[in-house]
Amino acid sequence: MDFSFPKEYQLFRRMVREFVENEVKPLAMVIDREHRVPHETIKKAAALGLMGVPFPAKYGGMGGGEMGYCILMEELGKVDSSTGTVIGAHIGIGAMAIYLDGTEEQKQKFLVPLAQGTAIAAFGLTEAQAGSDAAAIKTTAVRDGDDFVLNGAKVFITNGDIADIITVMAVTDPALGAYGGITAFIVETDSPGFSIGSLENKMGIRGSSTAECVFQDVRVPKENVLGQFGAGFLTFMKTLDIGRASLGAATLGGAEAAMEASIQWARAREQFGVPIATKQSVHFMIADMAVEIEALRSLIYRTAWLIDTGQPHILEASACKLFGSEVAHRCIDRAMQIHGALGYSRDHFIELGWRDQRISEIYEGTNEIQRIVIAANLFRPYGLRIPT
């Protein structure tokens, strides 16, 4: 067993780290205040291939696979969760759905510009009454000649208002339910009838927009059916399964940054005439962070390896998201405790990290859903089917 990263990934990580340290980290507080990730940052990332890290070169991607993508998300997670969320939703779910189930023509037409970063993707699943219960969606797609006509509204769509292309799940036959009655579509957001409703005013990841996307008689050509007609639910679930590994990678970065900040602050902060780094209460908190981070790092990159080598990964990817978000929660919370009132200040990045972290336990399948996914995978060999 060799646990070292292949050399190309070591060099890639160094490049990404320099990039995020210089181009993203200095903007984190401004991004939070102004509620937007500068377009210029996305353009710079695109120029280095970072908007298409996992995809093969023939689709305009960087050829880095899930391993490369997890490295990108980990390094972004260390410096700014808003930027990580914009790029993560674009690559990890929006474009990923097209990569996994798109036809060769669809990949050339849509995935290439997405991977090159000249177009931005979003993923349209959640609705007012359908989130964890993804099969309960109400958006409909009705065949009309060579087109499908979409009606309905998606909510909490990351990148919704900046996306050029949205992969959308809609009901095509209500009688057939989740398996057979739901189809995935590739929708170009300049289509007539597509509009943005309200934008969420969130606690954290405030630089990443979360939009309501309204479809009013939006005509989508039949060539834009993504995957098999009626099998959209499977396309979306498969996409989410993979996406969870890289979400975990982002939380790993957040946890690492929290620990590093804690170590540095504990060395600098003096109380009772000595640095608080000499206090056992601080040792215990930092040691607990280190152990959980080590375990998480092993889980993330082993799961990336499973994905890159085409092995089953659903349980492990779910564990990445579940464990990662909870480790990040505990780490940023301990980091705030070590920083004291300073870390609670609106002007301190620990406060920003604390607010940014919380969503990772909720989005792309709540942690409760992750536990169900994991349990379902454990019971399935015994013939017990738990719907996820």
Add this chain to the structure above:
Amino acid sequence: MKIIVPIKQILDPSGVTVRRDKERIFINKEAYILEAGSKAAIEAALQVRDVDGGEHEIVAVSLGEPRADDALREALAMGCDEAYLLTDEAFQDADISVTTAVLAAAIEKLGGADLVIAGQASADTGSGQVGARLAEALGYACVTAVYELAQEAGGLQATRRWGTGYARVQVSLPAVVTVAPEAFPPRYAHGARIMDAYRKWEVTIWDASDLELGTGALQPLLSFRRESFPAPLEVGEKFQGDPAEVARDVVTALRIQNLIA
């Protein structure tokens, strides 16, 4: 134009602690990186190509341990076309004269260069001699500590440090140019090129026999005795007192140093 860039891999300074009190350097984490001055030299070469979009061939060469392969692959990732690793046990104790002889032999074997661009001085040993000695060995023109570089008819125009100011000089080709690192902040390598640098592209390895170097050329003139610490630098001058007076004093001091007009 053929541009050859000699590069150097060094111990990553971020993994090193300097303990002045113990007169020792501790290596906490042994990691090696492409030295910043070398990166600036690669950047300067790439900029020559960017400016006119011409068919310039950019070749990176490095004298070092086999691990310098990584530095050369980073050079490929940044945009170099070819990479050569000059490595041999006989190079192990190379001082500046041996380094120069090996690099010059490699450049000759590559058919010479129109332009050699190197860092001004490496971040570890920092002698700043290799560029000038290389020019002497190859019989090329030489300009050091260059801040700006542009091609012009029959050669180059270079802006270099000159006392407390700058001088613009014309250089005929072939030439060796060493660049000031702060003047050529290196680009980030494209992710796809990083993957290709390890998966697709090759680094050619040459040893002493490939370079037809006999033992005479490989005999160092210098030998290592011991290392010691230089005296601590007296950093700056402190001005205290009434703000208006302090401001006047600072301006006067800067004028005396010829740092402002």
